[in-house]
Amino acid sequence: MTTTAYLIVGAILFATGALGTLIRTSAVGRLVGVELMLAAATLTFAAAAVGFRELDGQVAALAVICVAFAHALVGFTLAAGPRRPE
Amino acid sequence: MTVEQAVFAIAAVACMVGALITVTHRDPRTAGAALMVTLVGLAVLYAALAAPTVAAVVILVALFATVPLVVYMSVPAARAHTVDGPAVAGAAVIIGTAVLAILIAAIEFGEVPVNVSLRSSDGYDLAALRELLGGRSAAAAAGSVLLVAASLAAVHAARRDRRRPR
Numbered sequence: 001m002t003t004t005a006y007l008i009v010g011a012i013l014f015a016t017g018a019l020g021t022l023i024r025t026s027a028v029g030r031l032v033g034v035e036l037m038l039a040a041a042t043l044t045f046a047a048a049a050v051g052f053r054e055l056d057g058q059v060a061a062l063a064v065i066c067v068a069f070a071h072a073l074v075g076f077t078l079a080a081g082p083r084r085p086e
Numbered sequence: 087m088t089v090e091q092a093v094f095a096i097a098a099v100a101c102m103v104g105a106l107i108t109v110t111h112r113d114p115r116t117a118g119a120a121l122m123v124t125l126v127g128l129a130v131l132y133a134a135l136a137a138p139t140v141a142a143v144v145i146l147v148a149l150f151a152t153v154p155l156v157v158y159m160s161v162p163a164a165r166a167h168t169v170d171g172p173a174v175a176g177a178a179v180i181i182g183t184a185v186l187a188i189l190i191a192a193i194e195f196g197e198v199p200v201n202v203s204l205r206s207s208d209g210y211d212l213a214a215l216r217e218l219l220g221g222r223s224a225a226a227a228a229g230s231v232l233l234v235a236a237s238l239a240a241v242h243a244a245r246r247d248r249r250r251p252r
Contacts (some may be wrong), residue, residue, distance in 0.1 A: 076151075
């Protein structure tokens with residue numbers, strides 16, 4: 001498959017994640033949308049690595065996955081934490 | 087159709103449909119299952135792109151971050167309890183610091199421990215920037231801006247209707 005096909009899939013995933021971030025009202029829903037956008041960026045990096053025939057894209061994809069993992073840990077912990085009594 | 091094309095088609099459709107169900111479905115169990123399908127599809131796509139390391143990392147992240155989230159959202163439990171144990175936020179800070187240190191070292195020395203150079207001198211990044219600012223990419227960029235504006239207007243209209251007293 002050509003690199004363009006993977007880039008199109010990444011673009012659709014990014015748009016879906018952005019849509020989810022905008023239309024969901026809960027914090028977890030918005031976090032999931034952001035995670036989808038980060039996953040789309042990772043796919044774009046990996047596809048660019050194949051397109052340019054360099055491994056830099058895969059290294060960048062690993063870095064983005066690590067950031068997304070840390071973001072998911074902190075965000076979901078904050079969203080699922082105990083509520084303060086009102 | 088070759089095997090590679092068939093694998094790409096199945097994984098790509100699974101990713102897109104799973105992502106759409108994840109952001110639109112209200113039931114957290116269905117959304118969590120759809121998110122898992124999306125992540126597995128992404129791992130298959132990474133493997134098809136000759137990036138098995140990235141695919142393995144995605145699977146690990148799905149197991150350690152997504153599955154606990156789906157279980158938490160699906161299984162009812164008493165929420166009125168204090169959180170005792172290791173701070174998850176501290177672990178995230180450590181992970182972020184380690185990644186930042188690797189990136190700074192890569193920029194400083196021009197390479198990462200996996201023997202990949204980041205100092206590319208053929209200027210393809212500048213050429214891509216010129217392409218983005220002009221030519222056919224300008225139409226795609228303008229269309230994206232219009233799409234984001236339309237999405238924001240739709241969200242604003244939906245929330246305005248929700249706030250109206252019935």
